[in-house]
Amino acid sequence: MITPADPPVPPDRPFTVRPGRKLGPIASFVGSAHRAWLDPMRESYLASGLTLSDLSTRMRFAKSKLSELLRGVGLYPRWEIVYLLATELGMPNWPLYRLWCQAALEAHRSNEWVDDCTERTPILTATHTAPPLDHRAFRELVELDYLLYAQVFLDDDRRDAAVANTFDILWLSWDDALASQDTRRYAWNVLRATVMASTPHRDGRPELGMAAFDTAALQSLDDPADRMDQITESLKLFAAMSRLPSSQLDVMVLRRLWNRPPETVSALLGVPLAAVRSDERHATRFLESVLCPPPPPTEGNTP
Template sequence: MTTPTDPPAPPGRPRPGRKLGPIADSVSSTHRAWLEPVRDTYLASGLTLSGLSDRISFAKSKLSELLRGVGLYPRWEVVFLIAAELDMPNWPLYRLWRQAAFEARRSGEWVERSTERTTILTTAHTAAPWDHRAFRDLVEGNYLLYAQVFLDDDQRDTAVADTFDILWLSWNDALTSHDTRRYAWNVLRATVMARTPHRDGRPELSTAAFDTVALRSLTGPADSMDKITEILKLFSAISRLPGRQFDVMVLRRLCGFAPEAVSALVGSSLATVSSDERHATRFLESVLCPPPSTEGKTP
């Protein structure tokens, strides 16, 4: 009895090989920040694991582990070789890799050893594409205001810097997307939310956001406790909104942006922003100012 065999691969084309598995659930957000762009670029390149393995002289099984985020945290030398084959900029990739290395509890000595063969190429600062730099100049201040609603100053700055590094790595995708502003906003949001404390699955707003709203609201010491209670209720209600409405209300109520500015920042039409704000306002009013109960009253 004969056993069936796979048809021969077409001449000149490598056999596809086993499909790359997904990123492991245990991968941290900082590790994922650089791993996802590398994976996306690899998958779009048309290379197989075998082909990439041959080019960088790195075992295919280890390469598969690296691209899925399993096993030991990878040394920069290997990531650098992969990036070179995929024609990815190493400067933003290195900064994201280094940050994730420290969060993976790798020592400074380990990081230095891991980069010693590529020091000159790694530490040589290269400029981002001019349109990326122009976009950053345009939106960075507003991104910082949004991030500060959730994070302290250091985390805010790191989250926004990481956002622009991730965008640099995937800038071609951003430019060819339906709307570059919306693509970039989604990267910012994911980066900020990954660092934001959550309670019951809902993001918590930072002390800075509370202080800002309190300063706008309080008129004197006499009403302080009542206003603080109202602000806490407002924050809790906003955290229950779906993502798009949530962002609109954070930008409108907590950051003080005009509807036109929100539209430009998040890459949604002014009509969409207005609709999201209207639906969100109705929800907040139903939570904060519920209609009086008629229970027990005689009609």
């Protein structure tokens, strides 16, 4: 696996000053699937320089309805208004449509409702277009490692969905990714947020139990007894790893569970090699203190 040594070159983006009232935040009850497309849409709106009045005039929708859509309040929006708003904001509609469909189901809309939103207005149905060339090249470089990372936390179906959603979100916000300090870091943050949104948590920590059957260490063992011992050892390790800070956890997943070289991990995360080594060192010390604590002092050695 070869990862990009340098992020894609960002385009020039003019600074945009938006007049009018500031858009309110996304409602706290909005689900992760809904946020997956709503966050990029809000960013596109804020970067466009358009006001709600401008969009209301162009789309012939009330400003209040557009405000509700961009804050995630009210009823889950029909595809027609999402498509029209995306068109005004210059957003690609194919990844948006796929994310919108998933979020509709999360919002307890039926498959029949989703079909009705598009079948009644076929001219508004999303067309399957290709992502930007540099987006496709980036995906080819990192997708395998993204899948391996997600596999540690999710079963096969949810793993594939999380990674596919990651690249759809990146497609929607590709200009922001390119304009960020490091595209690789931006992309990894999207992946991590998408994976963690689907990962079971216990006491606020992600569970890694399913990974015991897929790690590189386990795959290298042929003897059933050795495999059972490794599973037991791995489950203890995963319970301890779940207590690590996010940056250390990511490094240990890639380094210890999938044996990725430090240089590859650095490129995937978009962080300096020194940071990877530092995170691994601190994480290793913590895990050793949990899994191999020093023996209690004997009575003769007690001060």
